[in-house]
Amino acid sequence: MAERIDISIEHRNVPEPLNDKPHPNTCPRCGSHYRDDELAENLHVCPHCNHHFAVRARQRIAQLADEGTFEEEAAELRSQDPLEFFDVRAYTERLVEAEQKTGQGDAMVIGGAAIERVPCEVAVMDFAFMGGSMGSVVGEKFCRACESAAGRGVTLVSVTASGGARMQEGILSLMQLPKTVCAVEDLKDAGGAMISVMGHPTTAGVLASFASLGDVIVAEPGALLAFTGPRVVQQTTREKLPEDFGLAESNVRFGHVDAIVGRRDLRPYLGRVLRLFSKNGAHGA
Amino acid sequence: MAERIDISIEHRNVPEPLNDKPHPNTCPRCGSHYRDDELAENLHVCPHCNHHFAVRARQRIAQLADEGTFEEEAAELRSQDPLEFFDVRAYTERLVEAEQKTGQGDAMVIGGAAIERVPCEVAVMDFAFMGGSMGSVVGEKFCRACESAAGRGVTLVSVTASGGARMQEGILSLMQLPKTVCAVEDLKDAGGAMISVMGHPTTAGVLASFASLGDVIVAEPGALLAFTGPRVVQQTTREKLPEDFGLAESNVRFGHVDAIVGRRDLRPYLGRVLRLFSKNGAHGA
Amino acid sequence: MAREAELHLRDRLSRLKSIGLLRGASISGELARLQRQLEKTSEPTDQEIWQHVELARHPDRPYTLDYVERIFDDFVELHGDRARAEDPAMITGLGRLHGRTIAVLGQQKGRDTHDRIRRNYGMTYPEGYRKAMRVMEMAERHRFPVVSLVDTPGAYPGVAAEQHGQGGAIARSQALMSRLTVPIVACVIGEGGSGGAIAIALADRVLMQENAMYSVISPEGCAAILWRTGEERVKAAAALKPDAAHTLALGVIDAIVPEPEGGAHTNWDEAARLLGEALQSSMEDLSAIPGDELRRRRRARFRSLGVYASSTVSTDLSTEETPTPK
Amino acid sequence: MAREAELHLRDRLSRLKSIGLLRGASISGELARLQRQLEKTSEPTDQEIWQHVELARHPDRPYTLDYVERIFDDFVELHGDRARAEDPAMITGLGRLHGRTIAVLGQQKGRDTHDRIRRNYGMTYPEGYRKAMRVMEMAERHRFPVVSLVDTPGAYPGVAAEQHGQGGAIARSQALMSRLTVPIVACVIGEGGSGGAIAIALADRVLMQENAMYSVISPEGCAAILWRTGEERVKAAAALKPDAAHTLALGVIDAIVPEPEGGAHTNWDEAARLLGEALQSSMEDLSAIPGDELRRRRRARFRSLGVYASSTVSTDLSTEETPTPK
Numbered sequence A, B: 001m002a003e004r005i006d007i008s009i010e011h012r013n014v015p016e017p018l019n020d021k022p023h024p025n026t027c028p029r030c031g032s033h034y035r036d037d038e039l040a041e042n043l044h045v046c047p048h049c050n051h052h053f054a055v056r057a058r059q060r061i062a063q064l065a066d067e068g069t070f071e072e073e074a075a076e077l078r079s080q081d082p083l084e085f086f087d088v089r090a091y092t093e094r095l096v097e098a099e100q101k102t103g104q105g106d107a108m109v110i111g112g113a114a115i116e117r118v119p120c121e122v123a124v125m126d127f128a129f130m131g132g133s134m135g136s137v138v139g140e141k142f143c144r145a146c147e148s149a150a151g152r153g154v155t156l157v158s159v160t161a162s163g164g165a166r167m168q169e170g171i172l173s174l175m176q177l178p179k180t181v182c183a184v185e186d187l188k189d190a191g192g193a194m195i196s197v198m199g200h201p202t203t204a205g206v207l208a209s210f211a212s213l214g215d216v217i218v219a220e221p222g223a224l225l226a227f228t229g230p231r232v233v234q235q236t237t238r239e240k241l242p243e244d245f246g247l248a249e250s251n252v253r254f255g256h257v258d259a260i261v262g263r264r265d266l267r268p269y270l271g272r273v274l275r276l277f278s279k280n281g282a283h284g285a
Numbered sequence C, D: 001m002a003r004e005a006e007l008h009l010r011d012r013l014s015r016l017k018s019i020g021l022l023r024g025a026s027i028s029g030e031l032a033r034l035q036r037q038l039e040k041t042s043e044p045t046d047q048e049i050w051q052h053v054e055l056a057r058h059p060d061r062p063y064t065l066d067y068v069e070r071i072f073d074d075f076v077e078l079h080g081d082r083a084r085a086e087d088p089a090m091i092t093g094l095g096r097l098h099g100r101t102i103a104v105l106g107q108q109k110g111r112d113t114h115d116r117i118r119r120n121y122g123m124t125y126p127e128g129y130r131k132a133m134r135v136m137e138m139a140e141r142h143r144f145p146v147v148s149l150v151d152t153p154g155a156y157p158g159v160a161a162e163q164h165g166q167g168g169a170i171a172r173s174q175a176l177m178s179r180l181t182v183p184i185v186a187c188v189i190g191e192g193g194s195g196g197a198i199a200i201a202l203a204d205r206v207l208m209q210e211n212a213m214y215s216v217i218s219p220e221g222c223a224a225i226l227w228r229t230g231e232e233r234v235k236a237a238a239a240l241k242p243d244a245a246h247t248l249a250l251g252v253i254d255a256i257v258p259e260p261e262g263g264a265h266t267n268w269d270e271a272a273r274l275l276g277e278a279l280q281s282s283m284e285d286l287s288a289i290p291g292d293e294l295r296r297r298r299r300a301r302f303r304s305l306g307v308y309a310s311s312t313v314s315t316d317l318s319t320e321e322t323p324t325p326k
């Protein structure tokens, strides 16, 4: 862990929570509060208690990719409304609002990049866009990332943060599971590899499809990785849940994840794994 | 279960146990005693309590194969003594004694046969020959059975009863594990199938090699199927063992065995499975 | 359902007719029925959709084993994942269909209370998917085609199921199905519940019985999230459109398998006969295709699912929408 | 050891020399050492064999991770069987050997008490073998050669291990190794304990360190069965002949990897250098062979192991023994 920084001044200025929700710059674990630039400088990790804050897709890419190497692909894709889904509001309205709020076309950003000078493809989810839910656009973007990786003969780095499938696209959102699975298998048949980085949370349809198919799977500390989240398990089964239910740490113990890699170590770790998977097996040596 | 037969007369004539060992025709579970012909008629199953007595290899073949169809192969193979193994007695002496006692050249009999008119290959172990231990001859015979099955395009039916590897052949007995595994894989690559029938006991090296590689695995009721037997587990770990430790019934519960098939049902069951695996998929229909 | 979806359905119907996807006696019945559905599609009420949900869950509806014993000869059930457990919520086995050996998978709900509990109401554990996977691997080795019957409220949402890797098992089961080079036909015969269903439904041909449902979330679950009360399940079902006609219109399934008038529960034998014919006719269509090509098409089929548009403006919703072709 | 076995060893030595199995600096050292062993073979005492057993189990002997960190670059350890557990008694990972990415497997004993308990004294659970299997499958997909370092008293003999399918896991791990089409080099670096060892030792090239042991049963276990007392372990070891020279003579291993004078524990770096060279030289030999051919030869290699005779009289021991050719 990094040396503890003096956060006393920040503490005095912790803003009042709005609607009982703590301010996004206040650490939910230890209560430390940070300015935006402080958080960004620390890769959105609390220097005090190591809590990993959520990272937006573009921030994540900035943290991982060598500067200036990222070239976005398929940015123009937008969700349709094939079911004319309407609950208390129309799906189309929710989409407009999400795009205005996040500046993102949907919950995933893909493109070519290099990490520690090893060329790769990245597919990064953005939880801020409708809870990182996977609809047709996320599915399509992920598939294109696989194809792009295969085409260029590079490894795909997937970074997930998702509440699951996008209900508003009905059965088509479920079909994004087999769709992305097929894309990963095509990539692997082409000799490509995939590294899956599971951020908080990686659940339901995303965990039950491409995220679990990484040749190497790593998780961020404290991330919830579960097909069914703790609340629903509790309600359905009335079982007493273990304290670390579904957390990355218990997933390692149960054999589902290769390692927990803190955000500060993620870039060098990915560099090392990318070198191992690069075609000559000795890239960057 | 078959109707209970009148065993009162037999009971009165139960012979005195020799060296605390019950007479082989006395049921160790319920104490019923039978004449040889009675046991044979009931496929060596106690009609009273369904206990499955041990079956010698040739008896087993007689129970399963259509009359007159069995043609033995590799009967001439005999163990050598590559290590010049001597403990309290020489291995060569033990071999002579086993052959004299059992009339068998080693602990396995193989050959072509038909079961319910479906041609197949059988490889049947004989526990009476040095505890059904697997040395070079058992390994070689099993491999030849695989080759014979592949050559004739038929399914291999393996029936096991073994205490494990034959210690007296040292590291060469361990090598019968990979040897038989490779033979099964060759058979499967040639499009062949294997049905594994696990009799009592199927343990150690035999369980940890070919016996576990059946496309379909069935066990006889009450058979001990364990890599390490209960006595050694108890001694090594001081763990309290569950009552049904290692038994066929617990192996089904833990997912290792497809079904428990009583000896009276075994022939029709094998016939059904053999038809499913026969090349045109409709053999004998 | 909108005009566009109706067009999809008409298009599918005409394709069905021309390529003769389902042959024999059942096909005319199916087409007639589809035609009737099509006539209704202009305005299916919320209640009509909900009726499908109720029929899909009908307690007297035939389950996997009821079909298996009627459709397959010499069926031998296989048990266990060869690692940790036997999951009675997932049936696997071998049987013969018109003389050809088939590997059969399917979720199994229980009929009486004891059986229901034992089979966990058809909710599969990871061990169940792993059992299905080992039987699929055996099928691949022996060139047995695979039939998969889908009928589950969903994968089991319990502590142990999570600990044993529910998400990964569902992902890997799909991955394996995308690798097989033998024909795979799946049919949703009751509830096609989300990840628990798709885990065994990545097939060359995906069928759905007339009164089955196929959905990303249960209407109750959807209602609880969006309306914050399960009471709105009828509205949620109408929004999710989990019925066969809508699912066909979206290109998610390839054909609808007719049921006896009134629903499969009214006549198990007839329901099994219709299902058996549909399975056999699909198998016949697929059996001529080489394994590699089968796999390529299977992946392409799923790769094409989804509806999205391209926008040239990156922060605005597009005005020029170009729907993806199916 | 008898004249015949000595002939075997001489034969092997000459083959070693002519085909140049192990190249470079280490080979002359190895040959010299083998020569010396050969000179001793006429009469190795029980005590000499027992010394090998003691060296193989020496508490300061380097373990898998000690070698891995010295031999491989960029090593990344991989964890978990993707189903139920992480078994610290089995190490898996990726690393680079002379620039080439290798999938590494190996049993790991613990160094201190805490670590020993955590790693179960190097006794693998079924979950450990399943972890190894999933890494082997990954290796196959990416064409990574496999290096397997064997060092275990045996598979763990516990209740849970049995319930989780110890026998089946050992069988299936071997089956998978017999299917791989990438080169596999195994080396017994300490205790090659029975089924627990062979589970990861079905390789194209099987090496053994000079002071390692490889046996179907521990000398203690053997003594307990045959002499009914573990006290006779020295006698049992002499009967089992688990030392490298005997194992080589029987054709079970392909070459002996030299250790520093006095044993690997006296100089870890030098032991790692010698092991690394042997692994690399074996890899070089294998890398030119096409995958299918590699697999064919690998199976043929194991298929040929065993010593038996043919008898024309069926109830008598043969008088005309025809030993199988190696």
Ligand SMILES: [Zn+2]
Pocket: A027, A028, A029, A030, A031, A032, A046, A047, A048, A049, A050, A051
């Ligand atoms: Zn904090």
Ligand SMILES: [Zn+2]
Pocket: B027, B028, B029, B030, B031, B032, B046, B047, B048, B049, B050, B051
């Ligand atoms: Zn009895």
